[in-house]
Amino acid sequence: MSKILVIGACGQIGTELTAALRLKYGQDQVLAADVRPLADTPFDSPPYVQLNFMDKMELRTLVLKEKIGVVYHLAAMLSASGEKQPLVAWDLNMKGLLNVLDIAKSDQLKVFWPSSIAVFGPTGPKAFSPQHAITEPTTAYGISKVAGELWCRYYFDQYGVDVRSIRYPGLISYAALPGGGTTDYAVDIFHQALKYRQYTSFIKAHTALPMMYMADAVRATLELMDARAEKLTVRTGYNVHALSFTPEQLAMEIERHLPTFKMFYKPDSRQLIADSWPTSVDDRHARNDWGWQPEYDLSAMVTDMLTHLKQKLQ
Numbered sequence: 254m255s256k257i258l259v260i261g262a263c264g265q266i267g268t269e270l271t272a273a274l275r276l277k278y279g280q281d282q283v284l285a286a287d288v289r290p291l292a293d294t295p296f297d298s299p300p301y302v303q304l305n306f307m308d309k310m311e312l313r314t315l316v317l318k319e320k321i322g323v324v325y326h327l328a329a330m331l332s333a334s335g336e337k338q339p340l341v342a343w344d345l346n347m348k349g350l351l352n353v354l355d356i357a358k359s360d361q362l363k364v365f366w367p368s369s370i371a372v373f374g375p376t377g378p379k380a381f382s383p384q385h386a387i388t389e390p391t392t393a394y395g396i397s398k399v400a401g402e403l404w405c406r407y408y409f410d411q412y413g414v415d416v417r418s419i420r421y422p423g424l425i426s427y428a429a430l431p432g433g434g435t436t437d438y439a440v441d442i443f444h445q446a447l448k449y450r451q452y453t454s455f456i457k458a459h460t461a462l463p464m465m466y467m468a469d470a471v472r473a474t475l476e477l478m479d480a481r482a483e484k485l486t487v488r489t490g491y492n493v494h495a496l497s498f499t500p501e502q503l504a505m506e507i508e509r510h511l512p513t514f515k516m517f518y519k520p521d522s523r524q525l526i527a528d529s530w531p532t533s534v535d536d537r538h539a540r541n542d543w544g545w546q547p548e549y550d551l552s553a554m555v556t557d558m559l560t561h562l563k564q565k566l567q
Protein backbone atom coordinates (compact mmCIF):
# COMPACT_ATOMS: atom_id res chain seq x y z
CA MET A 254 0.00 0.00 0.00
CA SER A 255 1.32 3.45 -0.90
CA LYS A 256 1.87 5.91 1.93
CA ILE A 257 0.29 9.27 2.79
CA LEU A 258 2.36 12.45 3.14
CA VAL A 259 1.02 15.38 5.17
CA ILE A 260 2.86 18.62 4.38
CA GLY A 261 2.31 21.28 7.04
CA ALA A 262 1.59 18.58 9.62
CA CYS A 263 2.36 20.88 12.57
CA GLY A 264 -0.26 23.48 11.64
CA GLN A 265 -3.80 23.88 12.95
CA ILE A 266 -5.37 21.43 10.45
CA GLY A 267 -2.27 19.26 10.05
CA THR A 268 -1.98 18.35 13.73
CA GLU A 269 -5.48 16.88 13.90
CA LEU A 270 -5.69 15.56 10.34
CA THR A 271 -2.42 13.63 10.77
CA ALA A 272 -3.78 12.04 13.96
CA ALA A 273 -7.05 11.12 12.23
CA LEU A 274 -5.25 9.67 9.20
CA ARG A 275 -2.97 7.61 11.46
CA LEU A 276 -5.98 6.26 13.33
CA LYS A 277 -7.61 5.31 10.04
CA TYR A 278 -4.65 3.94 8.07
CA GLY A 279 -2.04 3.09 10.73
CA GLN A 280 0.78 5.13 12.26
CA ASP A 281 3.48 3.98 9.82
CA GLN A 282 1.37 4.69 6.74
CA VAL A 283 1.21 8.45 7.40
CA LEU A 284 4.40 10.48 7.09
CA ALA A 285 4.15 13.87 8.81
CA ALA A 286 6.28 16.64 7.29
CA ASP A 287 6.96 20.25 8.19
CA VAL A 288 9.75 22.83 8.11
CA ARG A 289 10.55 22.43 11.82
CA PRO A 290 13.00 19.93 13.31
CA LEU A 291 11.31 17.01 15.11
CA ALA A 292 12.13 18.42 18.59
CA ASP A 293 9.94 21.50 17.86
CA THR A 294 6.88 19.55 16.70
CA PRO A 295 3.83 18.13 18.50
CA PHE A 296 4.84 14.65 17.26
CA ASP A 297 6.45 12.41 19.81
CA SER A 298 6.57 9.37 17.56
CA PRO A 299 7.76 8.86 13.98
CA PRO A 300 7.38 8.89 11.05
CA TYR A 301 8.27 12.57 10.75
CA VAL A 302 10.48 14.36 8.25
CA GLN A 303 11.77 17.94 8.18
CA LEU A 304 10.95 19.14 4.67
CA ASN A 305 11.37 22.24 2.53
CA PHE A 306 8.38 21.79 0.19
CA MET A 307 9.50 24.83 -1.83
CA ASP A 308 12.36 22.69 -3.12
CA LYS A 309 10.74 20.50 -5.78
CA MET A 310 13.70 18.10 -6.03
CA GLU A 311 13.71 17.54 -2.27
CA LEU A 312 9.95 16.92 -2.31
CA ARG A 313 10.07 14.50 -5.27
CA THR A 314 13.00 12.57 -3.79
CA LEU A 315 10.99 12.09 -0.59
CA VAL A 316 7.86 11.04 -2.52
CA LEU A 317 9.79 8.39 -4.47
CA LYS A 318 11.89 7.17 -1.51
CA GLU A 319 8.87 6.78 0.78
CA LYS A 320 6.53 5.40 -1.94
CA ILE A 321 3.99 8.16 -1.36
CA GLY A 322 0.63 7.79 -3.13
CA VAL A 323 -1.44 10.54 -1.48
CA VAL A 324 -0.39 14.06 -0.44
CA TYR A 325 -2.25 16.43 1.86
CA HIS A 326 -0.57 19.76 1.16
CA LEU A 327 -1.69 22.00 4.02
CA ALA A 328 1.16 24.49 4.42
CA ALA A 329 0.13 28.10 3.74
CA MET A 330 0.36 31.69 4.95
CA LEU A 331 -3.10 32.85 6.11
CA SER A 332 -5.04 36.04 5.40
CA ALA A 333 -3.82 38.49 8.06
CA SER A 334 -0.14 37.46 7.87
CA GLY A 335 -0.40 37.52 4.09
CA GLU A 336 -1.32 41.21 4.14
CA LYS A 337 1.95 42.00 5.94
CA GLN A 338 4.00 40.18 3.29
CA PRO A 339 1.81 39.78 0.19
CA LEU A 340 4.52 38.55 -2.18
CA VAL A 341 5.93 36.12 0.36
CA ALA A 342 2.39 34.76 0.84
CA TRP A 343 1.92 34.43 -2.92
CA ASP A 344 5.26 32.68 -3.35
CA LEU A 345 4.76 30.27 -0.46
CA ASN A 346 1.13 29.47 -1.22
CA MET A 347 1.54 29.05 -4.99
CA LYS A 348 4.98 27.51 -5.37
CA GLY A 349 4.28 24.78 -2.84
CA LEU A 350 1.01 23.85 -4.55
CA LEU A 351 2.53 23.87 -8.05
CA ASN A 352 5.40 21.66 -6.85
CA VAL A 353 2.90 19.19 -5.41
CA LEU A 354 0.64 19.25 -8.50
CA ASP A 355 3.52 18.74 -10.89
CA ILE A 356 4.91 15.81 -8.90
CA ALA A 357 1.36 14.43 -8.72
CA LYS A 358 1.25 14.57 -12.51
CA SER A 359 4.54 12.72 -13.02
CA ASP A 360 4.13 10.22 -10.18
CA GLN A 361 0.34 9.66 -10.18
CA LEU A 362 -0.39 11.05 -6.72
CA LYS A 363 -3.80 11.83 -5.30
CA VAL A 364 -3.80 15.29 -3.69
CA PHE A 365 -5.77 17.24 -1.09
CA TRP A 366 -5.23 20.98 -0.92
CA PRO A 367 -7.17 23.37 1.33
CA SER A 368 -8.89 26.34 -0.22
CA SER A 369 -10.79 28.92 1.84
CA ILE A 370 -13.83 31.19 2.01
CA ALA A 371 -11.16 33.84 1.32
CA VAL A 372 -11.69 33.15 -2.42
CA PHE A 373 -14.75 35.40 -2.11
CA GLY A 374 -14.51 39.16 -2.07
CA PRO A 375 -16.73 42.20 -1.64
CA THR A 376 -18.37 41.82 -5.08
CA GLY A 377 -19.91 38.43 -4.28
CA PRO A 378 -23.19 37.73 -2.46
CA LYS A 379 -22.90 38.11 1.33
CA ALA A 380 -25.24 35.35 2.45
CA PHE A 381 -25.25 31.76 1.13
CA SER A 382 -22.49 32.58 -1.31
CA PRO A 383 -23.00 30.08 -4.16
CA GLN A 384 -20.41 27.54 -5.25
CA HIS A 385 -19.89 29.42 -8.50
CA ALA A 386 -20.21 32.98 -7.18
CA ILE A 387 -17.94 35.81 -8.34
CA THR A 388 -14.51 35.31 -6.76
CA GLU A 389 -12.75 38.67 -6.61
CA PRO A 390 -10.82 38.59 -3.32
CA THR A 391 -9.02 41.65 -1.98
CA THR A 392 -6.34 39.82 0.04
CA ALA A 393 -3.08 38.25 -1.19
CA TYR A 394 -4.16 35.04 0.56
CA GLY A 395 -7.51 35.08 -1.26
CA ILE A 396 -5.82 35.73 -4.61
CA SER A 397 -3.52 32.76 -4.00
CA LYS A 398 -6.51 30.56 -3.12
CA VAL A 399 -8.46 31.52 -6.29
CA ALA A 400 -5.38 30.94 -8.44
CA GLY A 401 -4.64 27.70 -6.58
CA GLU A 402 -8.17 26.42 -7.18
CA LEU A 403 -7.85 27.15 -10.89
CA TRP A 404 -4.50 25.34 -11.04
CA CYS A 405 -6.07 22.34 -9.30
CA ARG A 406 -8.83 22.23 -11.92
CA TYR A 407 -6.26 22.71 -14.69
CA TYR A 408 -4.17 19.75 -13.51
CA PHE A 409 -7.33 17.65 -13.25
CA ASP A 410 -8.63 18.65 -16.71
CA GLN A 411 -5.33 18.52 -18.57
CA TYR A 412 -3.46 15.69 -16.84
CA GLY A 413 -6.10 13.77 -14.91
CA VAL A 414 -4.53 14.55 -11.51
CA ASP A 415 -7.03 13.50 -8.83
CA VAL A 416 -6.85 16.68 -6.76
CA ARG A 417 -9.62 17.59 -4.33
CA SER A 418 -10.24 20.70 -2.28
CA ILE A 419 -12.51 22.28 0.30
CA ARG A 420 -13.07 26.00 0.90
CA TYR A 421 -12.63 25.86 4.65
CA PRO A 422 -14.36 28.50 6.73
CA GLY A 423 -12.69 29.72 9.96
CA LEU A 424 -11.63 26.57 11.84
CA ILE A 425 -11.99 26.25 15.60
CA SER A 426 -9.86 23.73 17.47
CA TYR A 427 -8.30 23.07 20.87
CA ALA A 428 -5.32 20.91 19.80
CA ALA A 429 -3.30 23.51 17.90
CA LEU A 430 -3.49 27.27 17.56
CA PRO A 431 -4.16 28.88 14.18
CA GLY A 432 -1.65 31.53 13.14
CA GLY A 433 -2.15 34.70 11.17
CA GLY A 434 -5.80 34.32 10.15
CA THR A 435 -8.75 36.71 10.34
CA THR A 436 -10.98 34.11 12.00
CA ASP A 437 -8.36 33.41 14.73
CA TYR A 438 -10.43 35.45 17.21
CA ALA A 439 -12.85 32.52 17.45
CA VAL A 440 -10.04 30.35 18.87
CA ASP A 441 -8.17 33.00 20.94
CA ILE A 442 -11.38 33.87 22.76
CA PHE A 443 -11.55 30.44 24.44
CA HIS A 444 -7.99 30.60 25.77
CA GLN A 445 -8.44 34.13 27.13
CA ALA A 446 -11.88 33.37 28.54
CA LEU A 447 -10.53 30.47 30.58
CA LYS A 448 -7.43 32.37 31.76
CA TYR A 449 -8.74 35.91 32.32
CA ARG A 450 -12.55 35.73 31.96
CA GLN A 451 -12.37 38.45 29.32
CA TYR A 452 -11.45 38.96 25.67
CA THR A 453 -10.95 41.93 23.36
CA SER A 454 -12.13 41.01 19.88
CA PHE A 455 -10.37 42.48 16.84
CA ILE A 456 -13.57 41.80 14.87
CA LYS A 457 -16.72 43.91 15.44
CA ALA A 458 -19.58 42.54 17.54
CA HIS A 459 -22.01 42.01 14.65
CA THR A 460 -19.73 40.66 11.92
CA ALA A 461 -20.90 37.16 11.02
CA LEU A 462 -18.43 34.78 9.38
CA PRO A 463 -18.61 31.14 8.24
CA MET A 464 -16.95 28.85 10.82
CA MET A 465 -16.50 25.13 11.50
CA TYR A 466 -15.38 22.95 14.39
CA MET A 467 -12.21 20.99 13.62
CA ALA A 468 -13.88 17.61 14.17
CA ASP A 469 -16.25 18.46 11.31
CA ALA A 470 -13.41 19.82 9.15
CA VAL A 471 -11.33 16.65 9.57
CA ARG A 472 -14.35 14.46 8.80
CA ALA A 473 -15.22 16.58 5.74
CA THR A 474 -11.66 16.15 4.46
CA LEU A 475 -11.64 12.38 4.95
CA GLU A 476 -15.10 12.05 3.37
CA LEU A 477 -14.15 14.10 0.32
CA MET A 478 -10.97 12.04 -0.14
CA ASP A 479 -12.99 8.80 0.18
CA ALA A 480 -15.65 9.88 -2.33
CA ARG A 481 -15.79 8.14 -5.70
CA ALA A 482 -14.05 10.33 -8.30
CA GLU A 483 -16.95 10.18 -10.75
CA LYS A 484 -19.27 11.69 -8.13
CA LEU A 485 -17.24 14.90 -7.90
CA THR A 486 -18.51 17.80 -9.98
CA VAL A 487 -16.23 20.47 -8.46
CA ARG A 488 -12.48 20.36 -9.06
CA THR A 489 -11.78 23.86 -7.78
CA GLY A 490 -12.79 23.94 -4.08
CA TYR A 491 -16.06 22.79 -2.48
CA ASN A 492 -18.11 25.23 -0.38
CA VAL A 493 -18.89 23.57 2.99
CA HIS A 494 -21.22 25.18 5.52
CA ALA A 495 -21.29 24.37 9.23
CA LEU A 496 -21.70 27.49 11.42
CA SER A 497 -22.17 31.20 10.93
CA PHE A 498 -21.92 33.44 14.00
CA THR A 499 -20.81 36.86 15.18
CA PRO A 500 -18.29 37.59 17.97
CA GLU A 501 -21.22 38.73 20.13
CA GLN A 502 -23.10 35.45 19.61
CA LEU A 503 -19.96 33.45 20.44
CA ALA A 504 -19.36 35.55 23.57
CA MET A 505 -22.94 34.96 24.73
CA GLU A 506 -22.54 31.21 24.30
CA ILE A 507 -19.26 31.23 26.28
CA GLU A 508 -20.97 33.31 28.99
CA ARG A 509 -23.48 30.49 29.51
CA HIS A 510 -20.54 28.35 30.75
CA LEU A 511 -18.46 31.14 32.34
CA PRO A 512 -20.99 33.67 33.72
CA THR A 513 -18.37 36.32 34.65
CA PHE A 514 -16.92 36.42 31.10
CA LYS A 515 -16.77 39.92 29.57
CA MET A 516 -16.26 40.79 25.91
CA PHE A 517 -14.68 44.02 24.59
CA TYR A 518 -14.21 45.17 21.01
CA LYS A 519 -11.22 46.86 19.37
CA PRO A 520 -11.44 46.20 15.61
CA ASP A 521 -8.20 46.43 13.66
CA SER A 522 -7.16 45.94 10.03
CA ARG A 523 -8.51 42.38 10.09
CA GLN A 524 -12.02 43.86 10.19
CA LEU A 525 -11.60 44.98 6.57
CA ILE A 526 -10.76 41.42 5.57
CA ALA A 527 -13.75 40.05 7.48
CA ASP A 528 -16.02 42.63 5.81
CA SER A 529 -14.95 41.37 2.39
CA TRP A 530 -15.97 37.75 3.12
CA PRO A 531 -19.45 36.20 2.98
CA THR A 532 -21.41 35.50 6.15
CA SER A 533 -22.31 31.99 4.98
CA VAL A 534 -21.91 29.74 1.95
CA ASP A 535 -24.26 27.54 -0.05
CA ASP A 536 -22.82 24.03 0.12
CA ARG A 537 -25.38 22.04 -1.88
CA HIS A 538 -22.68 20.69 -4.24
CA ALA A 539 -20.79 19.14 -1.30
CA ARG A 540 -24.03 17.74 0.14
CA ASN A 541 -25.16 16.27 -3.21
CA ASP A 542 -21.79 15.01 -4.47
CA TRP A 543 -20.30 13.41 -1.35
CA GLY A 544 -22.99 13.66 1.32
CA TRP A 545 -21.52 16.48 3.43
CA GLN A 546 -23.40 17.10 6.72
CA PRO A 547 -22.02 19.14 9.64
CA GLU A 548 -22.43 17.72 13.15
CA TYR A 549 -21.44 20.53 15.51
CA ASP A 550 -23.71 23.53 16.09
CA LEU A 551 -22.55 26.58 18.07
CA SER A 552 -23.60 25.21 21.45
CA ALA A 553 -22.00 21.75 20.90
CA MET A 554 -18.80 23.35 19.61
CA VAL A 555 -18.45 25.73 22.59
CA THR A 556 -19.15 22.95 25.11
CA ASP A 557 -16.56 20.66 23.50
CA MET A 558 -13.91 23.41 23.21
CA LEU A 559 -14.24 24.44 26.86
CA THR A 560 -14.21 20.84 28.08
CA HIS A 561 -11.00 20.00 26.23
CA LEU A 562 -9.21 23.26 27.03
CA LYS A 563 -10.07 22.95 30.74
CA GLN A 564 -8.57 19.44 30.73
CA LYS A 565 -5.41 20.79 29.07
CA LEU A 566 -5.08 23.56 31.67
CA GLN A 567 -5.32 21.09 34.60
Ligand code: AKB
Pocket residue numbers: 331332333368369370371394421422423424433434435436437
Ligand atom coordinates in the same frame (compact mmCIF):
# COMPACT_ATOMS: atom_id res chain seq x y z
C1 AKB B 1 -8.08 32.98 7.75
O1 AKB B 1 -8.75 33.61 8.58
O2 AKB B 1 -7.21 33.49 7.05
C2 AKB B 1 -8.37 31.50 7.58
C3 AKB B 1 -9.34 31.24 6.48
C4 AKB B 1 -10.74 31.63 6.63
O3 AKB B 1 -8.95 30.72 5.47
N1 AKB B 1 -8.86 30.96 8.80
